[in-house]
Amino acid sequence: xxxxxxxxxxxxxxxxxxxxxxxxxxxxxxxxxxxxxxxxxxxxxxxxxxxxxxxxxxxxxxxxxxxxxxxxxxxxxxxxxxxxxxxxxxxxxxxxxxxxxxxxxxxxxxxxxxxxxxxxxxxxxxxxxxxxxxxxxxxxxxxxxxxxxxxxxxxxxxxxxxxxxxxxxxxxxxxxxxxxxxxxxxxxxxxxxxxxxxxxxxxxxxxxxxxxxxxxxxxxxxxxxxxxxxxxxxxxxxxxxxxxxxxxxxxxxxxxxxxxxxxxxxxxxxxxxxxxxxxxxxxxxxxxxxxxxxxxxxxxxxxxxxxxxxxxxxxxxxxxxxxxxxxxxxxxxxxxxxxxxxxxxxxxxxxxxxxxxxxxxxxxxxxxxxxxxxxxxxxxxxxxxxxxxxxxxxxxxxxxxxxxxxxxxxxxxxxxxxxxxxxxxxxxxxxxxxxxxxxxxxxxxxxxxxxxxxxxxxxxxxxxxxxxxxxxxxxxxxxxxxxxxxxxxxxxxxxxxxxxxxxxxxxxxxxxxxxxxxxxxxxxxxxxxxxxxxxxxxxxxxxxxxxxxxxxxxxxxxxxxxxxxxxxxxxxxxxxxxxxxxxx
Numbered sequence: 001x002x003x004x005x006x007x008x009x010x011x012x013x014x015x016x017x018x019x020x021x022x023x024x025x026x027x028x029x030x031x032x033x034x035x036x037x038x039x040x041x042x043x044x045x046x047x048x049x050x051x052x053x054x055x056x057x058x059x060x061x062x063x064x065x066x067x068x069x070x071x072x073x074x075x076x077x078x079x080x081x082x083x084x085x086x087x088x089x090x091x092x093x094x095x096x097x098x099x100x101x102x103x104x105x106x107x108x109x110x111x112x113x114x115x116x117x118x119x120x121x122x123x124x125x126x127x128x129x130x131x132x133x134x135x136x137x138x139x140x141x142x143x144x145x146x147x148x149x150x151x152x153x154x155x156x157x158x159x160x161x162x163x164x165x166x167x168x169x170x171x172x173x174x175x176x177x178x179x180x181x182x183x184x185x186x187x188x189x190x191x192x193x194x195x196x197x198x199x200x201x202x203x204x205x206x207x208x209x210x211x212x213x214x215x216x217x218x219x220x221x222x223x224x225x226x227x228x229x230x231x232x233x234x235x236x237x238x239x240x241x242x243x244x245x246x247x248x249x250x251x252x253x254x255x256x257x258x259x260x261x262x263x264x265x266x267x268x269x270x271x272x273x274x275x276x277x278x279x280x281x282x283x284x285x286x287x288x289x290x291x292x293x294x295x296x297x298x299x300x301x302x303x304x305x306x307x308x309x310x311x312x313x314x315x316x317x318x319x320x321x322x323x324x325x326x327x328x329x330x331x332x333x334x335x336x337x338x339x340x341x342x343x344x345x346x347x348x349x350x351x352x353x354x355x356x357x358x359x360x361x362x363x364x365x366x367x368x369x370x371x372x373x374x375x376x377x378x379x380x381x382x383x384x385x386x387x388x389x390x391x392x393x394x395x396x397x398x399x400x401x402x403x404x405x406x407x408x409x410x411x412x413x414x415x416x417x418x419x420x421x422x423x424x425x426x427x428x429x430x431x432x433x434x435x436x437x438x439x440x441x442x443x444x445x446x447x448x449x450x451x452x453x454x455x456x457x458x459x460x461x462x463x464x465x466x467x468x469x470x471x472x473x474x475x476x477x478x479x480x481x482x483x484x485x486x487x488x489x490x491x492x493x494x495x496x497x498x499x500x501x502x503x504x505x506x507x508x509x510x511x512x513x514x515x516x517x518x519x520x521x522x523x524x525x526x527x528x529x530x531x532x533x534x535x536x537x538x539x540x541x542x543x544x545x546x547x548x549x550x551x552x553x554x555x556x557x558x559x560x561x562x563x564x565x566x567x568x569x570x571x572x573x574x575x576x577x578x579x580x581x582x583x584x
Contacts, residue, residue: 004210005226005579008052008189010176011042013546013553014489018179023196027186029057030179037179038085040069041187042550043224043578044171044491049155050134050224051206051217052174053188055195058126061092064178064185066130067100068141070110070169071479085175087114087163089143091130091185096121096143097162112167120151121162127198130185133218136172140164147215155218170476171491174224188213190223226579229493231471234368237580245472246575248369249344251498251516252321256280258335260315261324269319271346271364272373272464274301275332276527277339278517278535285331286532289314291349292364292373293401293462298330302424302532304405317349340517340527342498344371351375356386357445363388370467375401380457382437384445392441393465394475395571397423400453401460409453411436413468414477414569415504417447421569424530429504429569471577475570477504480554482564487554494574496547500529501554504567508560511543515575521546522555550578 009025016037020029028039054066067085088098097116124130124145131144133155140161142153153160178184186195190211193202204213211223222228237244247268254263271292277285289298289310295317298310312327322341324333332339346364351373354363359379365372365388372388378400387393394413400406408423415421417436419429435454439447446463448455455461468474471494478488498514510529517525517535524544527535538544542558552572554562561568 004190004223007191007211007226008041008043008174008187008224009191010039010187011489013042013548015039020181023186026188026191027184027196028176028178029181029184030063031181033180035179036063036177038067038069038175038177040173040175041189041224042491043226043229044173044493045134045136045224046168046171047136048230049137049221050132051213051221052132052134052224053193053214054130054132054176054185055188055198056091056124056126056128056130057182057184057186058092058124058128059180059182061123062090063092063180063183064176065090065098066132066185067175067177068134068163069173069175070171085177086111087116087141087165088177089130089162091124091128094118094121094123096123110167110169111165114163114165116163117151117161122150129195129199129214131215132174133221134172135161135221136168139166139168142218144215156220173491190225229471229577229579231577231579232368232469235469235472237577240368243368245494245497245573245577247345248366248371248472249342249498249573250575251340251342251514253516254339254341256324256333256335256337256339258328258333259326261333262318263321263324263341264318266321266343268345269317269348270322270343271317271349271366272344272371273314273317273322274342275330275339276341276512276529277331277334277337278527280331280334280337280339281534283331284329286529287313287330287332290373290462290464291317291346292351292362292375299399299462300330301408302530304407304424306403306405307401340514342514345369346371346373352388354386354388357384359383359385361385361387365389369472370469372465374463374465376461376463378448378455378457378459378461380450380455382447382449383455384447385463386445387441387463387465389443389465389467391443391467393446394468395466396441396446397464398454399462400456401462406453406456409435409451411441411446412569413440413475415567416440419504421502421504423510426507426509426531428507466571471574471579473573475572477567477569478554480562480564480566480568482557482559482562484557485555487556487562489553490551490570492551492572492574493578495549495576495578496552496572497575498571498573499523499545499547499552500571501561502569503560503563504569506559506563506566511561513545515547523547523552549576
């Protein structure tokens, strides 16, 4: 792989039907005068400073728009979905800037307050080169025409931008929105300053020496290429042999034998093992066992049951996997039945006291994988609990351990702390101010309200916490489009290993895909955290996705994972960061 890796191009996996790509997916034009479509780059960013160029194809005074977008783009034009970008540069028009974050847009809450200026802008001509200098660290966009920034803009010093905003979205794409075959643009993220032979070559490179730009990127701004994509230092395969993604979590397949059964090949000693029967449909055929509570205790993810004695089923957490016993109370080792186990590493069973919250907690954490197991005793009053991570958790599973039985409750950053999901029931995201006290987690604590599911006085509770990690795990949301084989593409920045999807607007279950069971696309072997039962597969399963080096694409029109204009949350863990080849 060259040092720069791959450069951003237009994403062929989320292309509207009114568009055509050519020149290695760098050129986009419309294919009809019927209506317009948009397309995003195949890379997204959430922080940093980035420079990218576009050679315009123009006829008339309306299109193309070159925009910043924060949502997926798998449909044609819709005024309510933001598929034509949200902060827009109308290249052929002297009144050039547009704000599409209005009340009808699903991404209205992604940018905060947007401020635009058209000072100094002029209408572009066919063949002009537009430059975007995107400063996400300071929430500003600077725009150049043929090497000169409008409005005397100075990206390096942060002065005179064309657009600014107050909140960064979870990810930002570059979007081209256009129609007809005489309107569009050619993108140069650093791969070709001639734009496919249309211009003489330039000599611009970014601060890391990457790229071939027609005009020099401003100081501090980088090419949008895989070598510049962020990967957390703790899990970067180029910097560690012991903490890369597959040393922090993995999925493993095994066959039960109704006896002593040593499962090896995981690659590390797990601290949370989540079992699921693939062909076992008996009751209690899935469970969670964690090393904080010990090998003899477990929980059923599809049931409200309190903590249960699993000693007859689970023997030990081992250096390369785990060992099962002959028991059948959890049905995780039945003879000749096949199973999948999703496993995470925390701290080898070693816990510590955490006094960061108003309730002192017992925490076992993995800073590299930003995963922690938190045990605490409820008070029944609004409280905070230390979680042991260095960044706010984006996904937390809560379970009361003691009788009487209580449902699992879930915090997910994609819907926020004012709403709650239930893992062991068919429910939508419910508004509940008493579950998390309407308070988002911080880098030290999460908040709990007065609900007994998360905070019964004098009762023990457990929370499993995960934070977003560049290059390894991501917890977000997407909007469905109800298109079979052409659902939303979701950028993660890594190749998924495990993916779970739950509808926030629809009362469906929690559906799980992984590359252990489906090593090739389509990824169509689906099991569920709820309602449980055996594994299903297309065509009868009606749920399917594709895994790519940089994210996943929903490939079914099933309402359970892709209903029109419905919101879904996802939980995704990866094995290879997008900046590396699949073997790293």
